[in-house]
Amino acid sequence: MRQIERSRQLYLRAQEVLVEGVNSPSRGGRFYKPHPLFIDHGRGGHIYDVDDNEYVDLMLGFSALVLGHAHPEIVEALSRAAKAGTHYAAITEIEVKVAERLCQLIPCAERVRFANSGTEATMAAIRLARGFTGRNKFIKFEGHYHGWYDDFLLNCHGRPTDALGTRKDPVLIPDSSGLTRESLANTIVVPWNDIEILLDKANQYKGQIAAIITEPVMSNIGCIPPKPGYLEALRQITRDNGILLIFDEVVTGFRYAPGGCQEYFRVVPDVATFGKAMGAGISIGAVVGKREIMDTFSWGKVLHYGTFNATHLAMEVVHTNLDVLTRNGNANIKHLHDIGNQIIAGLREIFNHRKVPAIVQGFGPMFQIYFTQKESIGDYRDYCSDVDTEKYSRFAHELIKCGVYVTVSNGLHSITCTAHTEEDVDRVLNAADDALGNM
Numbered sequence: 001m002r003q004i005e006r007s008r009q010l011y012l013r014a015q016e017v018l019v020e021g022v023n024s025p026s027r028g029g030r031f032y033k034p035h036p037l038f039i040d041h042g043r044g045g046h047i048y049d050v051d052d053n054e055y056v057d058l059m060l061g062f063s064a065l066v067l068g069h070a071h072p073e074i075v076e077a078l079s080r081a082a083k084a085g086t087h088y089a090a091i092t093e094i095e096v097k098v099a100e101r102l103c104q105l106i107p108c109a110e111r112v113r114f115a116n117s118g119t120e121a122t123m124a125a126i127r128l129a130r131g132f133t134g135r136n137k138f139i140k141f142e143g144h145y146h147g148w149y150d151d152f153l154l155n156c157h158g159r160p161t162d163a164l165g166t167r168k169d170p171v172l173i174p175d176s177s178g179l180t181r182e183s184l185a186n187t188i189v190v191p192w193n194d195i196e197i198l199l200d201k202a203n204q205y206k207g208q209i210a211a212i213i214t215e216p217v218m219s220n221i222g223c224i225p226p227k228p229g230y231l232e233a234l235r236q237i238t239r240d241n242g243i244l245l246i247f248d249e250v251v252t253g254f255r256y257a258p259g260g261c262q263e264y265f266r267v268v269p270d271v272a273t274f275g276k277a278m279g280a281g282i283s284i285g286a287v288v289g290k291r292e293i294m295d296t297f298s299w300g301k302v303l304h305y306g307t308f309n310a311t312h313l314a315m316e317v318v319h320t321n322l323d324v325l326t327r328n329g330n331a332n333i334k335h336l337h338d339i340g341n342q343i344i345a346g347l348r349e350i351f352n353h354r355k356v357p358a359i360v361q362g363f364g365p366m367f368q369i370y371f372t373q374k375e376s377i378g379d380y381r382d383y384c385s386d387v388d389t390e391k392y393s394r395f396a397h398e399l400i401k402c403g404v405y406v407t408v409s410n411g412l413h414s415i416t417c418t419a420h421t422e423e424d425v426d427r428v429l430n431a432a433d434d435a436l437g438n439m
């Protein structure tokens with residue numbers, strides 16, 4: 001029987017000094033029952049809690065740890081950078097080197113601007129699009145999360161279907177209190193994977209829309225790939241209407257392909273944002289894009305500041321990470337796909353064998369399980385109407401008990417890292433079978 005007593009005691013202590021005992025609500029007691037686990041350390045594809053339980057980690061620092069925990073070359077890069085001083089109020093050669101690598105790897109990248117997180121990158125990208133086009137409105141899709149900035153923070157959480165409004169005219173639902181009506185006034189929300197409605201909105205607001213921002217594979221609300229031809233149609237509509245296409249590759253970047261989903265799907269946006277896997281576990285963000293657009297970040301035009309933008313420490317880590325990911329013909333990226341595809345196939349077999357109405361959606365490095373009668377979940381509305389999220393949470397809690405650390409929120413996803421092995425695949429599948437048996 002697994003003991004988690006030390007985690008319980010630490011959680012009681014944490015609640016005295018941290019709001020809800022955590023620093024980001026999705027890690028807290030609202031989701032994790034009977035309480036969140038305190039992690040002591042991680043190594044490779046595994047983490048260890050303070051009660052000495054070991055888990056195969058399929059959360060990986062909310063998708064940041066593409067190389068797994070404590071990768072020796074990342075540890076070495078951190079130590080080298082720390083010894084030389086972590087940050088100077090000046091530019092460094094390594095910034096240029098990393099930017100050059102990004103421009104080689106990412107199809108739309110001709111210029112780069114670094115930030116410190118995915119949220120910082122997406123908020124800068126929207127300001128850039130507004131500054132470049134002189135237009136205020138932008139389109140975001142239902143269920144897509146781009147960070148916690150005011151303009152985006154709506155229609156991300158799952159809700160009862162009668163609260164959503166019609167597909168053609170979704171009700172704008174802020175995901176937080178403290179947002180002003182004014183901050184949402186220029187945000188247009190439409191369902192994803194639906195070209196007709198998008199075209200209608202583009203016509204309705206002709207000449208007023210600065211940008212369409214999209215995750216190329218939806219990584220929030222689980223894992224929802226684009227319908228065949230959808231990203232291409234987005235590219236065409238934006239081009240026809242003088243709208244900038246922004247790919248939010250904060251989750252997909254450095255994972256589906258070295259150049260992200262834009263390389264994988266061969267659809268090149270005008271601007272793209274990155275974070276998470278780029279930093280292999282350290283805090284980083286980036287906006288990249290076409291030269292004439294990105295140059296709008298110049299002095300006197302669109303302002304983007306940041307004390308910690310492109311620290312020497314962060315740049316050393318990103319540089320090493322890119323080396324590791326792309327060496328031997330991108331072998332590590334291929335490994336992310338192989339391991340993910342093996343887990344996905346194995347889980348499907350288990351659900352089938354046990355006659356559990358569930359699907360595993362996604363491919364390669366990212367996937368999510370939906371307990372549903374449907375054959376696929378195509379957008380946020382399908383998720384709200386046809387997915388048993390409570391059942392998923394019960395299953396995920398059982399899986400954790402069986403030694404696999406996954407999100408207990410159906411709205412996130414599972415992810416692979418380069419350190420996962422075939423033995424880990426077996427452990428995940430055995431644990432999934434046991435977890436279903438225990439339910």
Ligand SMILES: Cc1ncc(COP(=O)(O)O)c(C=O)c1O
Nearest residue numbers: 117118119145146147250251275
């Ligand atoms: C697609 C996407 N964009 C942006 C962000 C925000 O990134 P960060 O949490 O680093 O601010 C997230 C975070 O989960 C995300 O999933």
